[in-house]
Structures are given as structure tokens and as C-alpha cells.
Amino acid sequence: MHVKKPWYVLVTVVMLVAMLAGCTPVAPAAQAPAGGEAAAGDMPYAGTTLRLVGANHPWQVAITPLLAEFEAATGIKVNFEAYGEDQLNQRLTTEFTAGSSDIDVFMQRPLQEARVMQMNGWYEDLAACVSDPDYDFEDLADGAVGTTTVNGVLTGIPIVTEQEVLYYRKDLLEAAGLSVPTTLDELKAAAEALTDKDNEMYGFVARGQRSPLVTQFSSFLYSMGGDWFDENRQATINTPEALAAIDLYATMLREYGPPGVLNMSWPQAVAIFAQGNAALYTDASSIYANVLDPELSTVADKTGVAVFPAGPAGSIMYNVTSWGLAMYSGSQNKDAACEFIKWATSKEIVLKTQGEGAVPGARESVWADPAGAAAFPADWVEAVAASANGRGYDRPLVTAVTEARDIIGGAVNVAIEGGDFTAAANEANAQFQALLDSEQ
Amino acid sequence: MITRFIDRHQRWLFPAPAVIFVVLMMVFPLGYTLWNSFSGWSLTAGRPNTFIGPQNYIALMTDGRFWNAVWNTLYFTALAMSVELVLGVAIALLLDAKDYRGKRVVTSILLLPMMATPVAVAMVWLLMFEPTAGVINFVLGEVGLPKPLWIAGSNSVIPSLVLVDVWEWTPLITLIVLAGLAGLPSEPFEAARVDGASYWQILGRVTLPMLLPTISVAGLLRFIDCIKTFDIIYGMTGGGPGFSSETLNIYTYNQAFYYFNFGYASALLVIFFTIVTGISLLVTYSRRRLEV
Numbered sequence: 001m002h003v004k005k006p007w008y009v010l011v012t013v014v015m016l017v018a019m020l021a022g023c024t025p026v027a028p029a030a031q032a033p034a035g036g037e038a039a040a041g042d043m044p045y046a047g048t049t050l051r052l053v054g055a056n057h058p059w060q061v062a063i064t065p066l067l068a069e070f071e072a073a074t075g076i077k078v079n080f081e082a083y084g085e086d087q088l089n090q091r092l093t094t095e096f097t098a099g100s101s102d103i104d105v106f107m108q109r110p111l112q113e114a115r116v117m118q119m120n121g122w123y124e125d126l127a128a129c130v131s132d133p134d135y136d137f138e139d140l141a142d143g144a145v146g147t148t149t150v151n152g153v154l155t156g157i158p159i160v161t162e163q164e165v166l167y168y169r170k171d172l173l174e175a176a177g178l179s180v181p182t183t184l185d186e187l188k189a190a191a192e193a194l195t196d197k198d199n200e201m202y203g204f205v206a207r208g209q210r211s212p213l214v215t216q217f218s219s220f221l222y223s224m225g226g227d228w229f230d231e232n233r234q235a236t237i238n239t240p241e242a243l244a245a246i247d248l249y250a251t252m253l254r255e256y257g258p259p260g261v262l263n264m265s266w267p268q269a270v271a272i273f274a275q276g277n278a279a280l281y282t283d284a285s286s287i288y289a290n291v292l293d294p295e296l297s298t299v300a301d302k303t304g305v306a307v308f309p310a311g312p313a314g315s316i317m318y319n320v321t322s323w324g325l326a327m328y329s330g331s332q333n334k335d336a337a338c339e340f341i342k343w344a345t346s347k348e349i350v351l352k353t354q355g356e357g358a359v360p361g362a363r364e365s366v367w368a369d370p371a372g373a374a375a376f377p378a379d380w381v382e383a384v385a386a387s388a389n390g391r392g393y394d395r396p397l398v399t400a401v402t403e404a405r406d407i408i409g410g411a412v413n414v415a416i417e418g419g420d421f422t423a424a425a426n427e428a429n430a431q432f433q434a435l436l437d438s439e440q
Numbered sequence: 441m442i443t444r445f446i447d448r449h450q451r452w453l454f455p456a457p458a459v460i461f462v463v464l465m466m467v468f469p470l471g472y473t474l475w476n477s478f479s480g481w482s483l484t485a486g487r488p489n490t491f492i493g494p495q496n497y498i499a500l501m502t503d504g505r506f507w508n509a510v511w512n513t514l515y516f517t518a519l520a521m522s523v524e525l526v527l528g529v530a531i532a533l534l535l536d537a538k539d540y541r542g543k544r545v546v547t548s549i550l551l552l553p554m555m556a557t558p559v560a561v562a563m564v565w566l567l568m569f570e571p572t573a574g575v576i577n578f579v580l581g582e583v584g585l586p587k588p589l590w591i592a593g594s595n596s597v598i599p600s601l602v603l604v605d606v607w608e609w610t611p612l613i614t615l616i617v618l619a620g621l622a623g624l625p626s627e628p629f630e631a632a633r634v635d636g637a638s639y640w641q642i643l644g645r646v647t648l649p650m651l652l653p654t655i656s657v658a659g660l661l662r663f664i665d666c667i668k669t670f671d672i673i674y675g676m677t678g679g680g681p682g683f684s685s686e687t688l689n690i691y692t693y694n695q696a697f698y699y700f701n702f703g704y705a706s707a708l709l710v711i712f713f714t715i716v717t718g719i720s721l722l723v724t725y726s727r728r729r730l731e732v
Contacts, residue, residue, distance in 0.1 A: 208681075209681075210682060258572055259587070260571035403699045410682050413681055417594055
């Protein structure tokens with residue numbers, strides 16, 4: 001009888017061979033493309049695999065298609081894992097605390113977590129990595145680098161910068177005979193004039209959720225003449241200036257804002273604006289696409305962008321590095337990781353992520369290049385340029401940032417609901433002071 | 441040789457895997473949490489995992505957010521449990537009252553909410569509760585009724601969350617009570633009917649007292665689940681607006697995974713564990729007395 005060898009015998013053999021091959025230690029260079037396009041000397045890290053952990057963010061979207069270029073040029077394989085912001089933070093903290101992480105490079109939120117991560121020794125100081133003159137570290141904006149520098153350690157390279165701006169509906173302001181608000185008083189007056197609750201038209205929308213609101217409240221606080229704490233580390237949440245800022249922000253949201261504003265972070269607030277239910281909206285410059293892209297917004301062609309309105313202390317908005325690229329101090333591939341960070345933040349790549357991907361970066365030469373600003377609307381570029389001297393922080397610069405945000409945001413929440421916000425601010429001030437003292 | 445060893449030590453060897461599992465997965469984490477609750481471990485304060493005595497517990501006693509969380513937890517649990525028990529038992533009695541066509545279909549449909557993943561349930565209700573665009577307020581507006589803020593108002597948030605919990609978990613009570621009803625002997629009912637008792641008399645004097653052990657088991661199960669409800673609250677409000685739906689579980693989560701105060705969070709967990717164990721023991725104990 002003729003016995004035919006079943007096909008799965010062949011498959012099994014092939015799999016066994018593959019498994020054995022996988023077990024055999026192979027020199028990394030042997031795995032590099034054997035095409036001979038480049039000599040081994042040009043690709044010292046060929047065969048290395050980098051684990052890059054980041055957020056679901058426009059920068060990730062912009063850089064992902066470019067990774068192939070980097071892999072071809074260096075032979076380094078990059079695995080990009082993307083998570084939601086909160087999940088990212090928890091993932092990083094859990095892996096780093098456990099001490100067994102194989103993360104090499106990760107996206108950091110410098111103002112949110114750089115202090116705590118630096119204190120726990122999780123950052124590799126990148127100063128040496130970027131000292132290469134070809135890289136031109138000086139080209140990165142001072143303010144942006146200042147944000148990622150913690151206790152003298154360069155914890156990350158800025159990749160995304162943002163400022164608070166005012167989004168407004170041109171058509172509604174025009175119809176009401178109003179000009180674009182340049183002061184907070186005008187902002188409030190315009191919000192009042194444009195509110196028509198019966199027709200679900202709200203004069204003003206912004207974040208009202210406890211923790212997320214703090215960053216967007218900051219520019220109101222600064223422009224009213226307040227701050228989180230003074231030079232002696234005394235909390236200043238209940239000063240007359242701060243109380244006026246809380247009152248203004250809360251009154252506008254309560255009287256001229258949509259219902260349910262207490263549960264709104266930026267995705268909910270931007271949805272209200274993009275559906276055409278709000279006339280004025282203050283938030284980060286980086287989310288402009290949600291408002292100005294016709295695919296995402298029904299009011300894209302009617303929306304303008306302006307610099308943050310001035311209060312008694314002037315127009316003082318935040319101007320911060322919202323995301324940086326950092327290296328884990330426990331990385332086994334530090335040299336390759338450095339290569340990647342230098343590549344991803346080089347002029348050439350930033351020109352692509354910013355100029356084509358529309359992710360506002362920190363390189364001055366790219367901003368000076370018309371191609372670097374081409375992806376953005378003209379009034380947006382103007383508003384961002386006018387915010388260049390804004391404050392380098394949008395939340396208190398403390399280690400326990402999340403806790404501080406909850407304390408402050410909780411008081412603003414009381415005000416939005418129409419409660420006794422002076423008492424709430426006094427209590428928040430005492431709690432915040434205790435937090436500041438514990439970090440001395 | 442080995443066979444003899446096994447034979448002689450059977451009673452140790454056979455349960456060994458289970459014992460090891462319980463020690464590794466339950467005793468060790470509990471003990472470690474207890475140890476942590478006496479440590480100052482905090483990533484944000486830069487404190488290592490060293491013993492600091494009962495300081496965390498002392499700090500908890502003066503922590504306004506802790507007491508707020510205790511209140512919210514009890515409020516949510518009491519409201520959810522009472523509504524679910526009353527509704528669940530009532531639905532079970534209704535379903536059990538009479539045989540009719542399609543009874544099994546009705547029962548199956550009733551059980552559907554329980555099958556859904558709580559996070560998905562949270563997302564769906566989140567959309568329905570949305571004050572401006574949500575379907576609930578749309579319908580209320582069409583009928584001419586006022587539109588509440590639901591989970592966006594600090595007074596209405598817990599009742600709204602209870603509504604979701606009731607929707608999802610009342611069927612569990614119904615299911616357990618139905619099983620209990622099926623197991624009841626028929627003689628007492630016949631005797632009561634012969635004696636001329638009305639439906640309500642039978643319900644109050646015969647059915648419910650005989651069902652009490654079943655209801656208390658169902659209640660205990662729901663109590664433990666309610667008090668540690670996390671997914672729907674986290675998914676829908678995250679403890680907000682402000683702190684008005686921050687339960688003990690959410691507060692512990694914030695302390696551990698947002699503030700990185702592991703010691704403090706462990707102390708919260710120990711207190712939480714004590715409350716749950718205490719009440720469970722109380723219920724078990726009183727049940728035993730009821731049965732005697």
C-alpha cells in the first residue's frame with residue numbers, strides 16, 4: 001500500500017527546525033538585513049529591539065509610519081505599545097516599581113509625573129545623549145526644555161508643546177455685534193450675550209471635571225494675578241485673586257455653560273463645541289483639530305482661534321511641554337535607545353511630525369521654517385506665537401501632582417455647583433499647604 | 441518506596457496543591473497588605489516600605505475624604521441593596537405565581553442584564569445619562585418633564601448609579617429567590633389555604649418567613665458585591681462630580697494608583713476588609729440563629 005506522508009508531518013518538522021533555530025543564540029549582527037546596503041560599522045545596534053511605550057496621541061500617529069525609516073537606517077527594531085493616558089501612567093509605574101521592566105523608551109508627561117519618576121530614579125539623564133553637535137540641542141525652546149528638566153536632570157526631550165487659547169465662533173460673535181474677547185471681562189460679557197439655553201446654545205464651555213479642569217483653570221488664575229503657591233511655598237488657593245478666578249471660571253460654567261459640565265473633560269467639552277452648542281471655549285492649543293477639522297467638527301469653517309484673554313494681571317496663559325520622550329534608567333539598550341530618541345526629535349523628523357502630522361513640537365528652527373507651520377491654521381499659529389512667554393507650568397509644580405489637582409479641582413467643583421466656594425477654597429488651601437509641607 | 445510515602449502522607453499530600461494556592465493567592469497578599477498598612481510606603485513622598493506604626497490609621501481618622509467615602513459607600517450599598525431585594529423578591533413571586541406560556545422566555549430575558557460586562561454597561565448608561573445629548577433626557581424633554589442632571593449633579597449621582605446597579609443585579613436576587621421558592625414544601629401552603637388564609641396572609645406568614653434564609657443569602661451576596669462596587673462607578677463618574685460618588689474602593693484606588701501612597705491605601709483596604717468581614721460574619725451568625 002502506498003503511504004502518503006501527511007502534510008502535517010512536514011509542517012511539524014518545519015516548526016521544530018524553526019523552534020530550534022529560535023533557541024540557538026545568534027549573534028545580533030547575523031540578524032541584520034543581509035542585503036549589504038550598509039556595512040556593519042554603520043549599524044552598530046542592528047538587531048536590537050527597542051520597547052517603546054507611549055500614549056494614544058497624535059504624535060504616536062505621526063511617528064508610527066516613520067519608524068520603518070529608522071529601522072531601515074539603523075537595523076534597530078522598534079515596538080511601539082500605545083495606551084490611554086491613565087493606563088500608560090499605571091503601566092509605567094507598575095513596571096518600574098516592580099523593577100523588572102524591559103521598557104527602553106517611553107512617552108512622559110513632564111508636568112504630571114516627571115518629579116515623582118525622577119525622585120524614584122526611573123529616568124536616564126539624557127544630557128550626554130543629546131550633546132552631539134549635529135543634533136543641535138540648543139534649537140529646542142528653552143521653556144520646553146525647562147519643563148522636562150527636573151532637579152538638574154534632563155528627564156526627557158520635549159515632543160509636544162501646548163498653550164491655552166480661546167476658540168470662538170466667528171458667526172455668532174458677528175451676529176451679536178461683538179468683537180473677539182481680548183479681556184476676561186469681555187469674555188464673560190460675550191458668554192452671557194451668546195447664551196440661549198432654551199435653544200441649547202451655551203455662551204461658554206470648558207472643562208468642569210475635578211482633576212482635568214485644573215490645567216485649563218490655570219490661565220484664568222494667572223491672568224487674575226494668582227498662582228498655586230508663592231516663593232515661600234505658601235499655598236495661595238484662597239487669596240483674593242484666586243477667589244476671583246475661581247468665581248469667574250465657575251460662574252461662567254454655571255450660568256453660561258451646558259448642563260453636566262461637572263463631568264466634562266476635554267473630549268466632552270470639545271464635543272459640545274464641535275456640535276455647535278457653544279460659542280466660546282478655552283482649552284489647549286493642541287486639540288485644535290477636533291474643532292477645526294471639518295471631519296470632526298460641524299463648525300470648523302466658523303471657528304476662530306485667539307490668544308487667551310487678559311485679566312487684571314495681563315494675558316498670562318500656560319505654555320508647556322505636554323509630552324516628552326524619556327529613557328528608562330534600567331534599559332538594557334541605552335545606546336540604541338539614545339539613537340532612537342535623537343532620531344525621533346531631530347530637525348528632520350520634527351519637520352515631518354509637525355509639518356505634516358500637525359503635532360506642535362519644540363524646535364525653533366522648525367517653527368521658523370514655513371513648512372513647519374504649514375499644517376496649522378494661520379490664526380492658530382498667531383495665537384500660539386503670542387503665547388510664547390506664557391508660564392511654563394499649567395498645574396502646581398509638586399511631586400504629588402494628582403493629589404494637588406484633586407484638592408484644587410474639588411474646590412472649583414464646589415463653586416461650579418454654586419456652593420460656598422470661599423469655605424471650600426480655604427479648606428483646599430489648608431490641605432494643599434499640608435501637601436506642600438510634606439514635600440519639603 | 442514512593443508509594444508507601446504517598447500512602448502514609450495522603451492527607452497532607454492531596455490537599456497540598458490547594459493549600460499552596462490559597463496561601464500564595466490569599467494569605468500572602470492579605471498579610472502583605474496588612475504589613476504595608478503599617479508602613480509609610482509612598483512613591484510621591486519618596487518613602488520606602490518601612491514600618492511607621494499605626495500612623496496611617498491615625499491619619500485616616502481625621503481625613504475628610506475618608507469619612508465622605510465611608511458615607512458614600514454605605515449610602516450606595518443601603519440604597520442599592522434595599523431596592524434590589526424588594527424588587528428581586530417581588531419579581532420572583534410574580535414569576536412563580538402562575539404557570540403561563542413563555543414563562544421560561546420571560547425568565548431568560550430577565551437574566552440578560554447580568555450577562556453584560558459591567559464596564560460596557562457603564563459606558564452605555566453614561567451615554568444615556570448625558571444631560572444634553574442622552575436618550576433619557578431627550579425622552580423626558582419630549583414628554584415635558586424636567587431634565588435632571590443624573591450623574592452630573594452631586595445630589596443625584598448616587599441614586600443614578602444605584603439605578604444602574606439595580607438594573608444589572610436585581611435579576612440575581614430573582615434567580616436565587618426563584619430557586620428558593622421551588623424548594624419550599626407544599627404542605628404549609630395547602631394547610632394555610634384550607635384554613636382560609638388570603639394571598640397576603642400566606643405571603644406574610646408562610647412564604648416570606650420560609651424564604652428568609654434564601655433571601656438573607658441573596659442579600660449577603662449582594663451586600664458584598666455592592667459594597668465593593670468599582671467598575672460602574674469608576675467607568676461612569678470616577679468618584680465625581682467633586683467627590684460626591686467617591687466610595688471607599690474608588691478612594692483606595694486613587695490613593696494607590698494616582699497618588700502612589702501605597703501604605704495609606706493599604707490601611708484603607710484593611711479597614712474595608714474589616715467592614716466587609718464583620719458584616720458578613722454578623723449576617724451568617726444571625727442566619728444560624730434564625731434557623732435554630
